[in-house]
Amino acid sequence: xAKTFSEINEKIRQGQAVxxxxxxxxxxxxxxxxxxxxxxxxxxxxxxxxxxxSTGAFINFGHSEPPIRMSEIYLNDVxxxxxxxxxxxYIGATELSRSQGTAYGxxxxxxxxxEGKSVRLEARSPGTDCYPRKHIDTxxxxxxxxxxxxxxxxxAYQNYPxxxxxxxxxxxxxxxxxxxxxxxxNYSTSGELSPLLKDPTLRTIGMGTRIFLGGAMGxxxxxxxxxxxxxxELENGDVYHQGRTLAVAGALRDMxxxxxxxxxxxxxxVSMYVGIxxxxxxxxxxxxxxxxxxxxxxxxxxxxxxxxxxxxxKRVSYAELRSGSVELNGxxxxxxxxxxxxxxxxxxxxxxxxxxxxKFLLQEPIDRFPDEQAFKPLTEKEAQ
Numbered sequence: 136x137a138k139t140f141s142e143i144n145e146k147i148r149q150g151q152a153v154x155x156x157x158x159x160x161x162x163x164x165x166x167x168x169x170x171x172x173x174x175x176x177x178x179x180x181x182x183x184x185x186x187x188x189s190t191g192a193f194i195n196f197g198h199s200e201p202p203i204r205m206s207e208i209y210l211n212d213v214x215x216x217x218x219x220x221x222x223x224x225y226i227g228a229t230e231l232s233r234s235q236g237t238a239y240g241x242x243x244x245x246x247x248x249x250e251g252k253s254v255r256l257e258a259r260s261p262g263t264d265c266y267p268r269k270h271i272d273t274x275x276x277x278x279x280x281x282x283x284x285x286x287x288x289x290x291a292y293q294n295y296p297x298x299x300x301x302x303x304x305x306x307x308x309x310x311x312x313x314x315x316x317x318x319x320x321n322y323s324t325s326g327e328l329s330p331l332l333k334d335p336t337l338r339t340i341g342m343g344t345r346i347f348l349g350g351a352m353g354x355x356x357x358x359x360x361x362x363x364x365x366x367x368e369l370e371n372g373d374v375y376h377q378g379r380t381l382a383v384a385g386a387l388r389d390m391x392x393x394x395x396x397x398x399x400x401x402x403x404x405v406s407m408y409v410g411i412x413x414x415x416x417x418x419x420x421x422x423x424x425x426x427x428x429x430x431x432x433x434x435x436x437x438x439x440x441x442x443x444x445x446x447x448x449k450r451v452s453y454a455e456l457r458s459g460s461v462e463l464n465g466x467x468x469x470x471x472x473x474x475x476x477x478x479x480x481x482x483x484x485x486x487x488x489x490x491x492x493x494k495f496l497l498q499e500p501i502d503r504f505p506d507e508q509a510f511k512p513l514t515e516k517e518a519q
Contacts, residue, residue: 137418137419138177138416138417138418138419139418140416140418140497140498140499143177143178143416143417143497144496144497146177147177147178147490147491147493147495147496147497148493148496150491150492150493152177152178152490152491153175153176153177153178154176154177154178154179154180154414154487154490154491155176155178155179155180155487156179156180156181156182156328156480156483156484156487157179157180157181157182157327157328157333157426157483158327158328158480158483160172160176160179160423160426160427161327161426161427161428161429163175163176164423164426164427165427165429169420169423169424169427170420170423172417172423172427173417173419173420173422173423176417176423177416177417178414178415178416178417178490178497179333179414179415179417179426180412180413180414180415180483180484180486180487180490181328181329181330181333181412181413181414181415181483181486182325182328182330182347182410182411182412182478182479182480182481182482182483182484182486183291183324183325183328183329183330183410183411183412183474183479183482184325184394184408184409184410184411184474184475184478184479184481184482185295185323185324185325185408185409185473185474185475186309186323186398186400186406186407186408186473186474187228187287187289187290187292187406187407187408187409188228188229188309188406188407189228189287189288189289189290189359189360190227190228190242190245190285190287190290190406190407190409191225191226191227191228191241191245191285191286191287191288192225192226192245192248192283192284192285192286192387193223193224193225193282193283193284193286194215194223194224194225194226194248194280194282194283195222195223195280195281195282195283196222196223196224196256196275196280196281197222197279197280197281198221198222199222199268199271199273201266201267201268202221202222202265202266202267202268203221203222203258203260203266203268203269203270203271204221204222204260204263204265204266205217205221205222205224205258205259205260205271206218206258206259206260206261207258207259207260208224208256208257208258209233209255209256209257209258210224210226210241210244210254210255210256211232211239211243211244211247211254211255212232212233212234212235212239212255212257213226213230213231213232213233213239213240213241213243213244214230214233215230215241217258221266225286226241226244226245227241228240228241228242228245228397228405228406228407229241229242229404229405229406230405231404231405237399237403237404237405238399239405240397240399240404240405241405242396242397242398242405242406242407243397243405245285245387245395245397245407246392246395246396246397246407248276248277248283248387248388249277249349249387249388249390249391249392249395250392251276251277251278252276253274253275253276254274254275254276255272255273255274256271256272256273256274256275257270257271257272258270258271277387277388283386283387283388284384284385284386284387285348285349285353285383285384285385285386285387285390285395286356286382286383286384287382287383287384287409288359288360288382289359289360289361289380289381289382290359290380290381290382290383290409290411291330291331291359291380291381291383291411291413292324292331292359292380293329293331293332293335293376293377293378293379293380294324294329294331294332294375294376294377294378294433294435295322295323295324295435296377296435296436296437296438296445296447297320297321297322297435297436297437297438297451297456297470298310298311298313298320298321298322298437298438298440298445299313299317299319299320299321299437299438299439299440299448299463299468300313300314300315300316300317300439300440300441301316301317301439301441301442301448302315302316302441303315303316306440306441307400307401307402307403308400308402308403308440309400309403309406310323310440310473311400311471311473312401312402313440313441317448317463317464317468318468319468319469319470319471320437320456320461320463320468320469320470320471321470321471321472321473322435322456322470322471322472322473322474323472323473323474324435324453324474325474325476325479326430326433326453326454326456326457327428327429327430327433327453328476328479328480328483329433329479330411330412330413330415331376331379331380331381332376332428332433333415333425333426333428334413334415334422334425334426335366335374335376335379335425336376336506337379337503337504338418338422339415339416339418339422339499339500340355340381340413340415340500341355341500341501341502341503341504342355342356342357342500342501342502342503342504343355343498343499343500343501343502344413344498344500345414345495345496345497345498346383346385346411346412346413346414347394347410347411347412347413347482347485347486347489347495348383348384348385348390348409348410348411349385349387349390349391349394349395349409349410350389350390350391350393350394350395350410351385351386351389351390351391352385352386352389352495353383353384353385353386353411354383354384354385354498355381355382355383355500356382356383356384357382358379358380358381358382358504358505359379359380359381359382360380360382361378361380361510362378362379362380362504362505362508362510363378363379363508363509363510364378364379364505364506364507364508364509365377365378369434369450373432373434375434375435375450377435378510379504381411383411393410394409394410394478394481394482395407395408395409395410396408408475408478410478410479410482411482412482412483412485412486414486414490414495414497416497429454430452430453430454430457431452431453431454432452433452433453434450434451434452434453435450435451435453435456436448436449436450436451437449437450437451437461437463448463449461449463455470456470456472457472457476458470459471
C-alpha cells in the first residue's frame, strides 16, 4: 500500500513512525522480505562522512565605522572572496593559507568558526566616497558575525570511483596516496548507507529536501555541480548508478565539528569532511526494494588515476571493498576507505532519533532534478 509524505509526517508528529537506518532496512528486508518491510517501515535514514572539496561558507561581517568595501579579504591569512558585496564573502574549503601553505586552509577556518574560536579578519579596499576606509585588521567569531552558512556546490556524490595507480611511482591525490603498480585501492562511498545509492533516481530527494548537514538541519538547494546520470544494467540483473550530486546549505553556527572537519591530504592540499544524512520515506514497495539493496549488490569501478580520463580497471562490489582487500591484476591488494563508516552510522542513527522523536519532519521536494543529464568536459578553444 502506497504512502505519502503527508501521511508519514503525521505519523512522525504522533510518535508512531517506524524509522530504521539503511543498514537495518537491509537486514529487515533479508529476514522478512521487501513486501513486509515496505508495510512496516515509514522512514529509512542514510549517512555519509567523507572528503568533499566542493565546500565553503558565506559570511556577512557587518559594517565597521567608518565603513569599508572589502575587496581583498583574508581569514587567518587564508584568501576569501572580495567580489560579492561590501562585507560579504565566500571562503572555499580548499583555499590555502599564504603563510602556512597546505597545512592550513579554508576548511580549517570554517572548522574554527564552528568551534567558536576567534579568527583574524584582515581586509583592504581602494576606498570610495561611501566606503572611505581602506584597511581593517580585527578578530571575529561566530557570535560576532551576522549570517554564516555553509553552501556546498557539490556534496553527497552518488557513487565515487575507487582509485588505483598503474605507474611505477607513488601518486598523491585527493583520493589519498596511491602506491605504484596498483599496490593499493582507495574508495570514498559509504555503500548501503550512502544517501543517493538508496534512492538512486532521486524519487524523494530534490530541491528543498530537509537533510542532516554537519550536525545540524540543512537543505538541498539545487542539483550539485557535475551532476550527471549514469545507469548501467549489469549481467547479473543488478543496476549500477553513478554521477548524481547535491548542492546543500545550512547554518554554520548550528553545526558541530564532530560531523564537519578539515583534512589535509599529503601532496594534494586541504579538503573537508562533511557529514550528510538524508531521510528517505518508504512510499511504496518499489522504493523499499531500492532501500533493501545490500553492499553485495552495490558496485563501483576502480579507476586508474595515473592516466588521462581515469580509465576503469575493474568493477567491484562494496562488499568486496569493505572486506579490506580486492583482487586486481591477479593479486590481492589492500582496499582502504577515505570515508568513515563509523561516522556514517552515527549520522544515520542520529537522524533516526531526530525523526522518531518528532524533531525532524520530512520535506517533500518542491522540484525534481533531471532524470537524464550528461557531463560536459571543458573544451579548450582559440579566441574568436
